[in-house]
Amino acid sequence: MTTRLADIAAQAGVSEATVSRVLNGRPGVAEPTRESVLASLDVLGYERPVRLRRRSAGLVGLITPELENPIFPAFAQVIAQALTRQGYTPVLATQTPGGSTEDELTGMLVDRGVAGIIFVSGLHADTTQDTGRYEQLRGQGVPFVLMNGYSPRIHAPSVSPDDAAAMRLAVSHLVSLGHRRIGLALGPERFVPVQRKIEGFERTVVEQLGEDPGPLVRHSLFTLEGGQAATSALLDEECTAIVCASDMMALGAIRAARQRALAVPHEVSVIGFDDSPLIPFTDPPLTTIRQPVAAMGQAAVRALLEEIAGTPAPHSEFVFHPELVVRGSTASAPSV
Numbered sequence: 001m002t003t004r005l006a007d008i009a010a011q012a013g014v015s016e017a018t019v020s021r022v023l024n025g026r027p028g029v030a031e032p033t034r035e036s037v038l039a040s041l042d043v044l045g046y047e048r049p050v051r052l053r054r055r056s057a058g059l060v061g062l063i064t065p066e067l068e069n070p071i072f073p074a075f076a077q078v079i080a081q082a083l084t085r086q087g088y089t090p091v092l093a094t095q096t097p098g099g100s101t102e103d104e105l106t107g108m109l110v111d112r113g114v115a116g117i118i119f120v121s122g123l124h125a126d127t128t129q130d131t132g133r134y135e136q137l138r139g140q141g142v143p144f145v146l147m148n149g150y151s152p153r154i155h156a157p158s159v160s161p162d163d164a165a166a167m168r169l170a171v172s173h174l175v176s177l178g179h180r181r182i183g184l185a186l187g188p189e190r191f192v193p194v195q196r197k198i199e200g201f202e203r204t205v206v207e208q209l210g211e212d213p214g215p216l217v218r219h220s221l222f223t224l225e226g227g228q229a230a231t232s233a234l235l236d237e238e239c240t241a242i243v244c245a246s247d248m249m250a251l252g253a254i255r256a257a258r259q260r261a262l263a264v265p266h267e268v269s270v271i272g273f274d275d276s277p278l279i280p281f282t283d284p285p286l287t288t289i290r291q292p293v294a295a296m297g298q299a300a301v302r303a304l305l306e307e308i309a310g311t312p313a314p315h316s317e318f319v320f321h322p323e324l325v326v327r328g329s330t331a332s333a334p335s336v
Contacts, residue, residue: 004046011040023049060088060304061109061117063102065095069222069248070276071291075120075147078297086305088115103133116143116304121193124158125149128190143307145300149192150317157303158317159296163193164200166289169324170243170271171204173287178333179241179269180209183234185253186245187222194219197245220249227252228259231270235260240268240333247272247279250286254329265331275325284328292320 005016012019014033021029022037029037041048060083064072072094080090091114093105100108102123109117117137123129124146131153137144138155150158167184174182184201186194198217205211218233220226227249231242235256244250250272257268264270264284272279275290299318306313 007044008037008040008046011044012036025049058087058089059091059109059112059114061091061093061106061114062120063093063095063105063109063117063122064120065122066097067094069246069274070278071246071274071293072120074276074293075297078294079118079301082298082301086301088305106133106137110137110140110142114142116145116308118145118147118300118304121148122146124151124154125192126190127151127192127195143304143312145304145307147296147300151192155315157300157307157313157315159300159303160193160317160319161291161296161322162319163196164203166273166322167197167200167243168204169322170273170289171201171208173324173326173330174241174243174269174271175208177241177269177330180211180333181216181237181239182209182241182243183216183218183231183237183239184243184245185218185220185227185230185234185249187219187226187249189219194245201243222246222249224248224252224255228256231256232259235262235268241270241330242268243271243273245273247274247276247286247288249273250288250329251282254282265329267334269330269333271330275323280327282329287327287330288325290323290325292322296320 005019008019009016014037018029018033019037022034038048062076062079064076067073076092083090091109093109095102125148131151134154144156146156146158148160150160171182182205186197216234216237216239218230220230227244231253234242242253244253250270253270254264257264262268272286272288275288279286279288303313
């Protein structure tokens with residue numbers, strides 16, 4: 001190391017102590033001197049320490065929870081295309097069970113000098129998580145945007161679908177078909193989108209049916225198996241229709257109905273959420289609430305690029321209206 005410091009110091013025309021301060025990120029070194037030391041590293045073929053590498057204007061991180069749910073690859077594709085059109089290179093970082101955590105992925109992206117990060121359905125959506133990690137990221141000078149999970153405690157642009165409006169669309173459709181026992185199957189209650197869906201669902205059921213829907217809400221996991229388990233419990237409550245918080249859960253709901261020899265949609269109607277790719281080709285084709293993926297992804301990229309450029313939009317929530325897509329998994333309520 002002594003020889004290395006001496007070589008760098010000689011190349012830059014500074015003392016070894018100055019080189020040491022630059023390499024260790026210590027203050028007290030003029031910017032021209034610091035740049036001279038870093039240039040000497042390059043000339044001599046030494047790799048710059050990760051924290052001293054120049055932040056690339058071309059890399060943008062995208063962190064998603066997982067890729068098994070088709071909605072996340074759909075978001076990733078839209079965001080990647082929008083970034084590429086603006087001359088940026090997307091870096092996709094995905095969490096997997098037993099793999100890297102969101103914090104570890106964030107650190108990895110920051111070490112690689114990304115210009116900014118987009119978080120899709122991350123820890124920001126979990127009301128039990130400490131939001132300090134995001135303020136720390138902001139303190140490091142890394143702009144970021146949040147998708148699907150608004151938190152007023154985090155100072156950043158946020159992009160979300162209108163979950164309450166989505167439930168209003170779903171429940172209204174089922175009520176128009178004559179259903180009165182309508183169940184809601186969704187993920188853990190600690191997540192912001194789940195809380196918003198429950199609020200919209202319960203309000204609409206009370207408005208349209210005058211009933212307390214409390215017993216007809218079941219929490220599980222955002223998976224096919226989770227939808228199956230939640231639906232099984234709701235069928236025990238004699239529900240004739242199930243609204244699900246994801247398309248994957250809706251496929252589980254259909255499986256639960258068929259295990260009881262109940263026909264979908266003639267005996268049980270099912271509505272999903274997302275309208276992810278291939279969902280129109282399920283059996284039956286799934287009625288679902290479509291997230292405006294393209295508009296949301298493009299909005300997230302625009303907001304991030306404004307942050308990067310130093311002309312940020314207000315740190316508030318951009319809410320996008322969903323759409324009911326009626327297909328073959330809903331029908332009139334079975335006659336008693």
